[in-house]
Amino acid sequence: MTAALPPYRRDGMQAHPPRDHAAYRSTALRHPKQPLLPLPHSMTELTQPMLGTGAIGELDHDLTQQHPGEPIGERIIVTGRVLDGNRRPVRDTLVEIWQANAAGRYIQKEDQHPAPLDPHFTGVGRCLTDNDGRYRFVTIKPGAYPWKNHLNAWRPAHIHFSLFGTAFVTRLITQMYFPGDPLFPYDPIMQSVREESDRQRMVARFDMETTEPEWALGYQWDIVLRGPETTPPDPDEDH
Numbered sequence: 001m002t003a004a005l006p007p008y009r010r011d012g013m014q015a016h017p018p019r020d021h022a023a024y025r026s027t028a029l030r031h032p033k034q035p036l037l038p039l040p041h042s043m044t045e046l047t048q049p050m051l052g053t054g055a056i057g058e059l060d061h062d063l064t065q066q067h068p069g070e071p072i073g074e075r076i077i078v079t080g081r082v083l084d085g086n087r088r089p090v091r092d093t094l095v096e097i098w099q100a101n102a103a104g105r106y107i108q109k110e111d112q113h114p115a116p117l118d119p120h121f122t123g124v125g126r127c128l129t130d131n132d133g134r135y136r137f138v139t140i141k142p143g144a145y146p147w148k149n150h151l152n153a154w155r156p157a158h159i160h161f162s163l164f165g166t167a168f169v170t171r172l173i174t175q176m177y178f179p180g181d182p183l184f185p186y187d188p189i190m191q192s193v194r195e196e197s198d199r200q201r202m203v204a205r206f207d208m209e210t211t212e213p214e215w216a217l218g219y220q221w222d223i224v225l226r227g228p229e230t231t232p233p234d235p236d237e238d239h
């Protein structure tokens, strides 16, 4: 039965951050001490739970409409396609995002840095891709925020993405960045992806076609789930 399931291309491992990245201190505690052994994909990896469409609310994709009032900040549209390792669209797949508000503050109680919360912004959204593999979110551009990795450490503005794809082997947790951010060279998380060409696959493209007059700036960002052009995964899922 396993033989009838589609094979998945191996990722281009150079796009993956190293498991232990000294500049990103907490990775020291979060990786296996032994070299990884590639195993053949079996039923466990080539299948996934069925995620029914009924679980997605009508406004789950619009983070600006989840409260009675509008959140503060720069309204943006973030859209793109989810593609497999052969650049074919991945349809009806769950895309989840979470992010800081316009002031760079997360709603989680663990985030206590001195920036305001926004009562009209939770910072969590989800949607399913359409027949072309396209997702679309309306949200607020997140602010940069400090973290305690080292003195004066600031994260570039980013949105966290989580995708299931078509099987557990296509599971991807990553971050989307905004073009031209001056914090890129100083961010150990982004720089843990070693090649500039791989890092660029995490940066969205400003797009005037997506931009809507009198409403919101638009960004395009395609996500590749497997293979040599895979979107680099997040070295850590907490930030």
Ligand SMILES: [Fe+2]
Binding pocket: 100, 155, 158, 160, 238, 239
């Ligand atoms: Fe973050």
